[in-house]
Amino acid sequence: MSTSIPLLAIENLKIAFGNKTVVDNLSLHIEPGERLALVGESGSGKTITALSILRLAQHARVSGSIRLQGEELLTQSEERIRQVRGADIAMVFQEPMSALNPLYTIGNQIIETLILHEHLSPQEAREKTIALLARTGIREPERRVDSYPHQLSGGQLQRAVIAMALACKPKLLIADEPTTALDMTVRARIVKLLLDLQEEDLERNRQAGTPGEGMAILLITHDLNLVRRFAQRVAVMEHGKLLESNSTQALFQAPQHPYTIKLLNSIPVRNIAPVKSNAPLLLETRALRVEYPKKSTGWRGLFRDERFIALEGANVSLRAGETIGVVGESGSGKSTLAQAILGLIRTRSGDLQVDGISCNSLAKRQRRELCARLQVVFQDPFGSLSPRHTIEQIVGEGLHLHFPELSAVEHYQRIVDVLRDVGLPESVLERYPHEFSGGQRQRIAIARAIVLKPKILVLDEPTSALDVSIQNQVLALLVNLQKKYGLSYLLITHDLQVVNALAHRLYVLKDGVIVESGETESIIASPQHAYTQSLIQASL
Structure with missing residues (x-):
């Protein structure tokens, strides 16, 4: 560099909140x-x-020196x-x-x-x-x-x-x-x-x-x-x-x-168990279509019925103990597919089957029973956990709805057992979400989902907001839970390293259409579609 004075010079920087020092003697230029x-x-x-x-x-106490071009x-x-x-x-x-x-x-x-x-x-x-x-x-x-x-x-x-x-x-x-x-x-x-x-x-x-x-x-x-x-x-x-x-x-x-x-060295490692050859089919979508009315402007719009197709002809299958990954850019239809499977949005046509039963023919009560078998873990655990509820209330909320027959002792014990499964002690029960790190909050979100003993978990970007080492811990936890309970995962993500570590098979979505599908390792090693190739190239 040609200048003798750095643009920015930080020397012996110390930052503290109360008695806690969060930055100690930092020097950087x-x-x-x-x-x-x-x-x-x-x-x-x-x-x-x-x-x-x-x-x-x-509210921080800052000492040391921060100079901009000597100032x-x-x-x-x-x-x-x-x-x-x-x-x-x-x-x-x-x-x-x-x-x-x-x-x-x-x-x-x-x-x-x-x-x-x-x-x-x-x-x-x-x-x-x-x-x-x-x-x-x-x-x-x-x-x-x-x-x-x-x-x-x-x-x-x-x-x-x-x-x-x-x-x-x-x-x-x-x-x-x-x-x-x-x-x-x-x-x-x-x-x-x-x-x-x-x-x-x-x-x-x-x-x-x-x-x-x-x-x-x-x-x-x-x-x-x-x-x-x-x-x-x-x-x-x-x-x-x-x-x-x-x-x-x-x-x-x-x-x-x-x-x-x-x-x-914190790169996600593939350590998943192979899917059994006789594993039953848990979930299947056939020609699933989701569309929304398109806003029209001007007097011509009065005579048009324009529709935006968010998902078209989606054929997806998921077996017991299997993880399927769904990847694509924002707006590709990933979340739409997940919401359609969870029953959160209406489908225009096509069929969704869980355990061989078509969801189109289910009554309202039967759909509620189905919810216990289909659970979701969201991208942002802090946004999906109520800040006003304790961890005991958050994890146990679904039990009141789906398992009202449990006694108070059984209810409490199931919460304690599931927290132990995700690596959290019983002592966290009376605490609130803001008292935990991002990785711990994601463990709580996973506990809330698996406490109902579902067969299928929809994982919506479960690690994208986490540090690489914490990400690995959560991925290892998901793999262990899958092996222990035989869970099946529908993984929505844009991180191909996470997909490669966790998914057995992969679906690639573009503009609401599945453009490529197959074994994860095969697709990542040798993508056939130009769009898949661009996704993989961008991740290198």
């Missing part, structure tokens, strides 16, 4: 135009470090820090929906930033906003500028947040898990977008006679594949301490610290 990845598991101190750079760590940020006035935010340092958060105001259009939120920091007129700010949206790859930016957050897909939302962050040409972009919740292909596009935007910035500076003065990126993530493709240098944190820092190539080839070695 970022050069202009550099891409640095800060990695570690949840609770390692990555995000709170990033928030402290922008003085957003509320100490920790002692600056709040007015000066507001000038730094957005203009000099911008941040892209993990969940774009939580970073955007749902009551305002995408355009208005970016325009506000430009008016505040760039002092542009409303018309100038709108024109620049449209150009920013186009630059980040959003189609029809003139129309999307007036869209609300809920009207955009996950990938479009993340691009809009990046456009907002880049509005004032920051010197440092902090990207906090910017791709975790995205599909593999969308994730690859976002990564390419960040690299392209940085290269454009560097090229402009080269033409202006200031080479090496481009935008730097601090990437916070636990996705090691992303780190390998994106970062030039890697810093590893655990329990608030910096353990190791090196160039990406050197760190991946020869990690020095045992924790770094553990992270790099």
Whole structure:
């Protein structure tokens, strides 16, 4: 690097909440135009470090030094820090929906930033906003500028947040898990977008006679594949301490610290039992079709009955003790298929059979009995667990409905037994979801599902929000439960490593149609359809 003063210099940073120190004696620097990845598991101190750079760590005691091009940020006035935010340092958060105001259009939120920091007129700010949206790859930016957050897909939302962050040409972009919740292909596009935007910035500076003065990126993530493709240098944190820092190539080839070695080895391992040749067929869909009315505008819409086909001709089968994986991009029909199987949405045509019985012919009471055999584990355990209920109430809720004949002692014992099955002690019964880590909450969600002794579990992205090592623990738990109880899993995911570790067979969905299916290992090793090939290529 050409400059002697780092763009950002963090020295002896200490962050504490009350008596608990969450970051201890951290020293780190970022050069202009550099891409640095800060990695570690949840609770390692990555995000709170990033928030402290922008003085957003509320109620925390922060000491040490954080300097931006030599300017100490920790002692600056709040007015000066507001000038730094957005203009000099911008941040892209993990969940774009939580970073955007749902009551305002995408355009208005970016325009506000430009008016505040760039002092542009409303018309100038709108024109620049449209150009920013186009630059980040959003189609029809003139129309999307007036869209609300809920009207955009996950990938479009993340691009809009990046456009907002880049509005004032920051010197440092902090990207906090910017791709975790995205599909593999969308994730690859976002990564390419960040690299392209940085290269454009560097090229402009080269033409202006200031080479090496481009935008730097601090990437916070636990996705090691992303780190390998994106970062030039890697810093590893655990329990608030910096353990190791090196160039990406050197760190991946020869990690020095045992924790770094553990992270790099945290790749899901396939350890599933083969399906018995005489295993009975538990679930089968035949030509399943799901469609929704399409909103029509203008007087011509009065004479049209347009329909959006979310799922078309889906033929899926699941045997006892088997796991089938369903993969595809957002909007491909994965969740629609799962909801149709769970009976949460109506099907237009086709048939769903469970244990050889057609669900189309079942009465309401029989459908309720079927629910006990079909359970679901959602992607976000925190969002799916009631914050007002104890763990005993959460896990035992279904027992009151489906097994009212159980005595109080039997009811309690079944809850204790299932918690033990998922690796949690009896002592957690009186606690609440917010008192647990992400991995523990997912174990609670699994316990709530299997306490009813179902035959089939629908797993909707069960590990996408978890760190790699915690992800492995949950996958191992699912494999052990499958072996113990003979469970069958319908796995909805965009993570092909998880699919390869857990699924016996694989279905690939695109635009509501199954384009390829077969044995998981065979499809991943030799995909036949071009869409499957693109998914696998994006995951490498």
